[in-house]
Amino acid sequence: MGREFLRWNTCVRQLAIGFEATAPEEFEMYQGVEAYGFFLEVICGLHSPLLGETEVMGQFKDLIENVKNSEPANKTQLLGFFRAVLTDAKFVRTSFLREMGSRSYGSLIRKYLNEGEKVSVIGAGKLVGEILPWLKPLREVTVKCRRMEQGQSLKEKFGFLKTEELQTGSISDTLIIAAPISAIEISEILSKSTGINKIIDLRESSSRDPLRTTIPIITLAKLFNEIEKTEKDVDQKVIKARSLIKDLSQKWALKAEHRPFGWEDLCG
Numbered sequence: 299m300g301r302e303f304l305r306w307n308t309c310v311r312q313l314a315i316g317f318e319a320t321a322p323e324e325f326e327m328y329q330g331v332e333a334y335g336f337f338l339e340v341i342c343g344l345h346s347p348l349l350g351e352t353e354v355m356g357q358f359k360d361l362i363e364n365v366k367n368s369e370p371a372n373k374t375q376l377l378g379f380f381r382a383v384l385t386d387a388k389f390v391r392t393s394f395l396r397e398m399g400s401r402s403y404g405s406l407i408r409k410y411l412n413e414g415e416k417v418s419v420i421g422a423g424k425l426v427g428e429i430l431p432w433l434k435p436l437r438e439v440t441v442k443c444r445r446m447e448q449g450q451s452l453k454e455k456f457g458f459l460k461t462e463e464l465q466t467g468s469i470s471d472t473l474i475i476a477a478p479i480s481a482i483e484i485s486e487i488l489s490k491s492t493g494i495n496k497i498i499d500l501r502e503s504s505s506r507d508p509l510r511t512t513i514p515i516i517t518l519a520k521l522f523n524e525i526e527k528t529e530k531d532v533d534q535k536v537i538k539a540r541s542l543i544k545d546l547s548q549k550w551a552l553k554a555e556h557r558p559f560g561w562e563d564l565c566g
Contacts, residue, residue, distance in 0.1 A: 421477030
């Protein structure tokens with residue numbers, strides 16, 4: 299007892315991994331098969347705000363490289379444990395956690411856009427900031443806003459943007475509405491533009507203040523329906539992934555019984 303833990307910070311949590319070590323008091327403790335299963339779930343993104351995300355896997359690979367290039371206590375045991383987790387995590391992801399679907403406004407909107415397309419976005423608030431990274435591959439993205447200082451702030455953050463005052467310039471290809479603007483105001487903007495092939499209407503008021511136009515419209519309700527369907531599919535994949543992780547943890551435990559260094563401990 300008394301050996302040191304290796305501490306690792308992910309984006310959302312701090313973990314401590316060790317072998318027969320004294321647990322830090324502030325941590326929740328997992329041992330043996332439970333430690334392996336919990337750690338594997340973390341690496342597979344099952345404890346992340348966005349289930350199944352891959353960023354934590356990249357962070358874990360960085361941790362492995364850091365351990366390889368340093369001399370922590372129990373380095374050999376740590377690397378052996380990490381190799382086993384990485385192999386099983388790849389298997390779980392390949393089996394059940396690929397193609398988890400689009401579960402954000404930006405990722406859903408991107409499905410409706412073609413590379414090389416021109417897009418105009420009405421609004422400059424938080425929602426626009428969330429969807430803009432998904433629009434970067436497009437040929438031209440213009441943010442139209444009432445307050446140009448807001449547009450300038452977005453332009454400084456996202457250098458690929460053009461900015462215009464709300465009532466200026468014309469719109470072609472796709473219009474995304476991401477501001478609480480009335481259907482009447484939008485109609486005035488549409489009257490000055492030609493060549494719009496679709497509108498993505500993210501207004502919460504879109505059902506009670508609908509647009510009157512022949513241009514195809516993708517409404518907020520439609521996006522919500524897609525998210526709901528995706529979430530049901532994700533729930534089923536997560537159930538299957540956790541079942542597989544349980545099986546893999548039991549197999550790892552059988553191997554661990556024959557190791558001379560004892561059980562791995564994990565605190566989260």
